[in-house]
Amino acid sequence: MEQTYLIIGGGQAGGRAAETLRQQGVTGRVVIVGDESCPPYERPPLSKEVLTAPGDDTCFNGWLHEAVFYEQAAIEQREDRVTRLDTARQIAYLASGEALRYDKCLIATGGRARTLSDIAPGERVLSLRTLADAMRLRKLLKRSRTVAVIGGGFLGLEFAASARARGLDVTVLEAAPRLLGKAMPAAFSQRLEAKHRANGVNLALNAGPISVEQNETGVTVSAGVDAATFDFCVLAVGQVPNDDVARASGIEVNNGIVVDECCRTSAPNVFAAGDCANFPFGKNGGRIRLESWQNAQDQAIAAARSMLGDTSMYRPTPWFWTDQYDWNVQMIGLHDETVDQWVTRDTAADKQVLIGLRDRVIVYALALNQGGEIRALRRLVEQSIPIHPDQLSDMRVKLRQLERSAT
Known part of the structure; x- marks a missing residue:
């Protein structure tokens, strides 16, 4: 009987897992269910090339493969959302009402942009997580002169550099006393701060509390007693794991979907990989959830192999990169x-x-x-x-x- 391999999430991790299953000789059904209408893609270009590339608004080179690859590999793609799994009967329930039986399931739902409770998203208050987000921001950059970026992490700083390349006046507001305090030593953080200032970015450190008021023509951003008006505002305050389907299915979650070193969740025949997965790390019994291109790629490959019975343990050496100016x-x-x-x-x-x-x-x-x-x-x-x-x-x-x- 033909087996069905269900992949929940159509991003980089989901796409790599599907590709790996075929490379490993799987002949059964491989089904990707994701809530975007395009093939799987990598996210690093969203904060850089997509925003700065000349030409029309169709530019994007981050596809894992062109659509024809999935047709030739017989990888089904569904634009839908899995709401929960019946892990005992191995059935996935979709928002469209369909029930899809699976033999092995991988949850690769990634993360979503973190929001702030007192800052409402809108036409001029946006986050950057998906290709659609990047295209909206690209259009705003082309017709705007000023932008506020809330958050001085990797994404916020990459966006700031891209906005400066477009000629906008950029202000970055960061609640912490320095940029990227958790990711790099103070000496280099200060050097990066100087680089942004030298490129014309206004940096406001120790900023807060921050509030945003928006209207039809722009936004007013307040940090403590200081306020300024901008054409639009970008929220870049991190992300949270998309673990809703695991929660709804009774699968263990704790800052993401809890998996073992073989990417197995607490439910039989259900695996997880990528930004949504919390896995064992280090020699002292610690755990971690990595948000990186490398982890989305490598853990997805490891999970696909684990779905096929490989018991190799996923023990990565974290690698991150950022391009700014x-x-x-x-x-x-x-x-x-x-x-x-x-x-x-x-x-x-x-x-x-x-x-x-x-x-x-x-x-x-x-x-x-x-x-x-x-x-x-x-x-x-x-x-x-x-x-x-x-x-x-x-x-x-x-x-x-x-x-x-x-x-």
Whole structure:
């Protein structure tokens, strides 16, 4: 009897999982149910190329594959929404009223833009999460002169850089005392702040409480006693996991859908991957939910293989990147308070490597316009062996040499 593999969510993770199932030889039905009317795509271009590319409003190069790929691979795509699963009978109930039986199910529903309770979304107060969001913002950028960005994280800063490239006056309001405080060390955060100021962005740190009033012609944004008027406002205050279908189905959730190292949920034959999945991480019994291109890709592949019986454990080395102006910043590992020593390599105006150590073991690294160093840094993080800080700071010693000497 033909088996049905149901994938809930038509984003990057869902698309990669479907592709992997076919690559692994699955001959049964592969069905993607998602609430967008387009094929699966990657999200990084939404805050960059989609907003800044010249030409008409049809520009987008983030598709995993063109639509014909899914036809040729016999991957069904449904524009619908799964409301709940009957995990005992293995039936998915769709918003359209259809009931779809499955043999294996993957929840890859990603996340949705976080909102603020006292700031109502509207035509001039928008978030950026989907391709449709990006296209709306692209049109606003083309006809506006000023914009306020609430949130100084990766998304907010990438949008700010794109808006400056379009010639808009940009103000970023961040409640914390510095940009990206949880993602990078203070020294580089300050350097990034200076980069944005040098490119004409108005930065308001320690901003708050923030309120927004909108009308037909613009928005008034207040931060404490200060208020200013803008053509529109972008909320970039993070995201929350789309775990509603798991909650409605009695599947364990805790800051996302709880899975084991093989991407299995608390329900039989139900798996989860991507931004919505909370999985075991580290050596001390911790858990994490990663929001990144890498995790959406790699965990989806791991989950698809797990659906087919592979018991390999998903143990990623986190990798993030951001492009802002002429800077490419890549990070390996997680920045946290356990770093007890920092080592700096190359402090040129547009290049730098920062390495975070704990007991002389590399746990985090940041590379500015040094993409060629990332592969060696990743392997050094994965090897988790002590390295003398003097070796790391000595520019005569190549990181690749340290990698080879450690093997």
